[in-house]
Amino acid sequence: xxxxxxxxxxxxxxxxxxxxxxxxxxxxxxxxxxxxxxxxxxxxxxxxxxxxxxxxxxxxxxxxxxxxxxxxxxxxxxxxxxxxxxxxxxxxxxxxxxxxxxxxxxxxxxxxxxxxxxxxxx
Numbered sequence: 430x431x432x433x434x435x436x437x438x439x440x441x442x443x444x445x446x447x448x449x450x451x452x453x454x455x456x457x458x459x460x461x462x463x464x465x466x467x468x469x470x471x472x473x474x475x476x477x478x479x480x481x482x483x484x485x486x487x488x489x490x491x492x493x494x495x496x497x498x499x500x501x502x503x504x505x506x507x508x509x510x511x512x513x514x515x516x517x518x519x520x521x522x523x524x525x526x527x528x529x530x531x532x533x534x535x536x537x538x539x540x541x542x543x544x545x546x547x548x549x550x551x
Contacts, residue, residue, distance in 0.1 A: 458547065475504050478511055491515065495541065497522030499531065502538055517541045 450466070453459040467477050474496075482492055492514040496502050502516050518524065518532045520542045532538045 474501055475508055475511065478505065478514060479508070482511070482513065493517065495519060495546070497524060499524065499528040499538075502532070503535075506535070506537055515539070517546075519543070519546060 450461055450463055453461045472480075474494075478492070478494060481487060494502070494505060494514045495517040496505075497519045499518060502518055505511050505514060505516060516538045518529070518538050518540050520529060520540055529540060532540060
């Protein structure tokens with residue numbers, strides 16, 4: 430995975446809002462704008478991704494979705510409209526060893542560990 434800094438112009442997050450900024454800052458040393466965090470209640474992640482890629486200011490950009498649940502990434506893969514998204518499954522959080530092994534067999538999904546994640550977003 431190349432440095433995502435090259436590709437990310439307007440990053441967004443779909444997570445539990447109240448924890449996102451603190452976790453990114455504390456665990457990865459990343460300052461992330463709160464106005465770009467989509468929290469619970471915003472809608473299903475697949476719909477949020479569709480909305481983000483349809484915004485006029487995002488036309489022609491590369492998209493990256495980092496997730497800690499394999500099931501969510503599989504739902505993204507089922508949506509042809511989201512084929513432009515690069516998908517990353519983090520190796521911490523809710524994921525099990527069995528899910529990591531399954532993800533390794535899915536060509537659209539790249540596994541990323543916390544140190545690598547931190548490096549890619551700095």
